[in-house]
Amino acid sequence: MNSKFLVIGVVVVTALALGLGIIIGHFAITKPTHNTSWKHDRLTKSADQRNYQTFIDSIQATNIEINLKDLTSRPHLAGLPEDLESAQVIEQRWITDGLKVTKPKYNVLLSYPDDNNPNRVTLTNSDGTVIFQTAGVEHVYDTTQPKTVNPFIAYTPNGTVSSSKLYYANYGQLEDLQKLASIVGNASLQSSIIIMRYGRIYRGDKVMHAQYFGAIGAILYNDPADYAPFGTTSDQVYDQKWFMPPSGTQRGSSYTSFGDPLTPIYPSTDYMYRVREDSVIFLPKIPAQPIGYGEAQIILQYMQGNEVPVEWRGTLSNVIYRYGGELREASTIEVKIYNRLERKDTYNVIGIMKGEIEPDRYIALGNHR
Numbered sequence: 001m002n003s004k005f006l007v008i009g010v011v012v013v014t015a016l017a018l019g020l021g022i023i024i025g026h027f028a029i030t031k032p033t034h035n036t037s038w039k040h041d042r043l044t045k046s047a048d049q050r051n052y053q054t055f056i057d058s059i060q061a062t063n064i065e066i067n068l069k070d071l072t073s074r075p076h077l078a079g080l081p082e083d084l085e086s087a088q089v090i091e092q093r094w095i096t097d098g099l100k101v102t103k104p105k106y107n108v109l110l111s112y113p114d115d116n117n118p119n120r121v122t123l124t125n126s127d128g129t130v131i132f133q134t135a136g137v138e139h140v141y142d143t144t145q146p147k148t149v150n151p152f153i154a155y156t157p158n159g160t161v162s163s164s165k166l167y168y169a170n171y172g173q174l175e176d177l178q179k180l181a182s183i184v185g186n187a188s189l190q191s192s193i194i195i196m197r198y199g200r201i202y203r204g205d206k207v208m209h210a211q212y213f214g215a216i217g218a219i220l221y222n223d224p225a226d227y228a229p230f231g232t233t234s235d236q237v238y239d240q241k242w243f244m245p246p247s248g249t250q251r252g253s254s255y256t257s258f259g260d261p262l263t264p265i266y267p268s269t270d271y272m273y274r275v276r277e278d279s280v281i282f283l284p285k286i287p288a289q290p291i292g293y294g295e296a297q298i299i300l301q302y303m304q305g306n307e308v309p310v311e312w313r314g315t316l317s318n319v320i321y322r323y324g325g326e327l328r329e330a331s332t333i334e335v336k337i338y339n340r341l342e343r344k345d346t347y348n349v350i351g352i353m354k355g356e357i358e359p360d361r362y363i364a365l366g367n368h369r
Contacts, residue, residue, distance in 0.1 A: 079344025114338035172196035172206030223314030246294030
């Protein structure tokens with residue numbers, strides 16, 4: 001009898017719990033409203049393939065061409081008058097397009113080359129006679145826009161270094177420097193200059209790696225294997241194709257952190273505390289310079305030492321890629337840098353398009369200007 005009552009009790013309790021759960025669920029679940037139905041309709045409409053196609057069809061290649069040409073026709077290094085002009089152009093276009101636009105100003109420690117004294121790499125023989133010297137400038141293809149920025153690596157220090165030892169470290173990755181050191185010896189890399197090709201990793205890390213392994217200077221170049229894969233003749237590179245020509249030189253920063261070096265992590269506004277310039281970290285301590293592969297070809301021909309493995313070789317003609325060491329003909333290589341640091345105002349341009357479904361959530365898209 002007791003077992004019978006126990007079973008009945010369990011059934012009753014289970015039924016009550018189930019009923020209570022149904023009642024709670026009924027009142028707890030949000031009922032569809034006209035507003036959520038509207039959101040659903042908007043989302044469904046936005047996903048309609050016809051709307052997507054309308055958007056794609058509205059993109060005109062001619063507009064892209066005009067914008068790109070307009071924004072790249074003149075150099076506009078951050079902090080220079082052309083920088084503000086390009087910011088104003090984008091600001092006005094976005095306002096015309098219906099975006100809410102802001103243009104906040106920041107005062108940033110920036111790096112510039114010397115317009116009158118180009119950075120150079122020079123090869124001299126034992127009596128000081130110049131064997132070869134880089135041009136320090138690029139070939140001008142459009143004579144209507146002759147102004148260019150002298151090749152430099154931003155934030156590398158000014159100064160002159162020279163050595164009779166030149167080593168090749170592939171892409172300048174940490175494992176590349178480790179391999180080079182294991183073959184030629186750590187001691188051999190001390191007070192040397194290291195040449196590396198662009199690619200695989202950030203240029204600032206390449207310079208830092210060379211510095212860490214004892215180099216007093218660094219040279220970077222674009223190897224045709226990565227930047228002119230179909231050949232280096234005039235019909236295979238710019239301005240006939242889009243690949244790098246022999247004088248083409250990649251510029252860019254060597255700063256290995258983010259933002260303004262004087263206000264690490266924080267925005268470089270007028271009221272922000274700044275560290276002293278001599279206390280800045282994450283900046284290379286050795287001079288470094290980018291050169292074109294046409295110039296690198298000549299310099300690499302003066303290198304000695306064992307040949308590098310296949311995976312380290314580029315495609316420069318008449319060059320045997322070697323680990324390096326003492327230069328041929330008792331030559332010396334010199335890197336002379338005229339870079340300077342200067343605090344300047346620069347601007348971000350921010351265009352805001354308010355969302356309809358979840359306006360309090362942000363999707364951020366950004367790029368260089």
